Amino acid sequence: MEANDLNVLRTAIQRFVPLTDQEWELLTPHLRYRSLARGEKWISEGRKEQDMGIVLEGNMRHYYTRDGEEKTTYFYFERHLVSSYISAITGTPSLLTIEALTDSRLLAFSYAHLQTLYDHSPKWERFGRLVAEYLAIGLEDRMAGLLTMSPEERYLQLLEGNKQKIIERVPQHYIANYLGITPVSLSRIRKRLLEK
Amino acid sequence: MEANDLNVLRTAIQRFVPLTDQEWELLTPHLRYRSLARGEKWISEGRKEQDMGIVLEGNMRHYYTRDGEEKTTYFYFERHLVSSYISAITGTPSLLTIEALTDSRLLAFSYAHLQTLYDHSPKWERFGRLVAEYLAIGLEDRMAGLLTMSPEERYLQLLEGNKQKIIERVPQHYIANYLGITPVSLSRIRKRLLEK
DNA sequence: TCTTTTTATTATCTTTTGTTAACGTTTGTA
DNA sequence: TACAAACGTTAACAAAAGATAATAAAAAGA
Structure with missing residues (x-):
């Protein structure tokens, strides 16, 4: 070993x-x-x-x-x-x-x-x-995050926190599950955020 | 004591x-x-x-x-x-x-x-x-419940499970928070369920 | 008891999400 | 390289949820 x-x-x-x-x-x-x-x-x-x-x-x-x-x-x-x-x-x-x-x-x-x-x-x-x-x-x-934050807030937290590894290395549809939403919905959230 | x-x-x-x-x-x-x-x-x-x-x-x-x-x-x-x-x-x-x-x-x-x-x-x-x-x-x-079930399913689980005490003894708007939704939304879920 | 506060429902309107399907791109594999 | 699978985006529509406000009933407190 x-x-x-x-x-x-x-x-x-x-x-x-x-x-x-x-x-x-x-x-x-x-x-x-x-x-x-x-x-x-x-x-x-x-x-x-x-x-x-x-x-x-x-x-x-x-x-x-x-x-x-x-x-x-x-x-x-x-x-x-x-x-x-x-x-x-x-x-x-x-x-x-x-x-x-x-x-x-x-x-x-x-x-x-x-x-x-x-x-x-x-x-x-x-x-x-x-x-x-x-x-x-x-x-x-x-x-606590699931109960007190919106899916969009949870996604932003994932981007900022010490969890970038997840964003970088995991397919997005799995991340959607992790946030408690569907892949389609996560794609829309990302679009909304880009438009700002 | x-x-x-x-x-x-x-x-x-x-x-x-x-x-x-x-x-x-x-x-x-x-x-x-x-x-x-x-x-x-x-x-x-x-x-x-x-x-x-x-x-x-x-x-x-x-x-x-x-x-x-x-x-x-x-x-x-x-x-x-x-x-x-x-x-x-x-x-x-x-x-x-x-x-x-x-x-x-x-x-x-x-x-x-x-x-x-x-x-x-x-x-x-x-x-x-x-x-x-x-x-x-x-x-x-x-x-796991929050990530894999809908609010309505979570409410039904609360009714069936060994958690009746919560339903019986806690005001409904707190239960709504517990399920991750607003009190208004829980009231609507209850109405929908009654209509069945 | 009377008054105030808390609680639940309902209505209206807006926003978000889910569902399904189509499309193009990327990635993996034979 | 060529084909298939996986992945992300978009569209269209339906369903659900959020926000706000009004109302009524129940409970708490004086």
Whole structure:
């Protein structure tokens, strides 16, 4: 296993909790690589998906399926932790699918193993808490935006915020889903904004 | 301090983690009552709000303020844990206000103290993790609803789900905010549904 | 009780969004 | 290179939502 890839994951984890080598080595034997071709699914709706990973290379999206329509609601880029988090922590079938937008490479491990670490190491338990808090903060912010802003305002926020990567690297019709509108509507919003 | 009130809180906490008496008594000395009149604010936007509590009696709402408009996005009833969670965990000023919808009674403690418990007791750290996970699950579910369902579908879900309490006990114009629409629009949706 | 405030509905008008389809462009692949 | 698929824009129409104002009923407070 490539040392640099390991460091990418360790650095991501240590943004939450600094680890001793010993603590880190509780996880490393359980890591494995996963390569995905563009369009390939990593996590599938309806299955109990316990895997968690970090994106080493590539972009991914996750989407819900409603009436046969795919609704993309999140994107993952390099160094992002990716999983069907709720399926992993609850052990219930995943409600969403995660697929590669471009050819991608992941470093993955099972959440079940992480849970055993929770039992054996306070540092890892703390990591689990901080990740959940981080996720809750992000979701709360996103939800507040959906409830208090118009689609146009949300699009402008995407342009200004630290989310340019989404604009640059993701097809626009997926971004429309992410904003809670249709691709046609997003195209109109863009036109309206250009006319100003 | 009333034994029954203490039990209400302990039961709520033990839905996440069972505690020994000794662990429980790490928290009890730091509890205090708080009574609020209808309309009174408990948490105010712009202030660092570290308090967390459980509703013993009454209903509360939390809202964001945008352009002078209040947007209500959550409700609390008896036995619910209530706080400006993100302000508490990050130590940043609260983005939202929490006020009593009816005369209310809370049992409260400071999140700062809970954080010291995280350092001293694995059981309490686990509680912190499980609460954050619980919150993330709820937020993800809510957000998926906002992105994949129409306002009418969201209203119907509120009628059917385990959320009747909201319909029964909260004025309709707050529910409209909660669904991401205006009160006028919710009134029209109700009319449309009745005509079927 | 009486008065004030809060709440819900309705009407009108404007704006936005959804839906469907057509079109041209770009991108990916055989 | 050539063909097919994916992508973004535009048009036309229908449906829904926002804004504002008027009204009536219900609830709260004095």
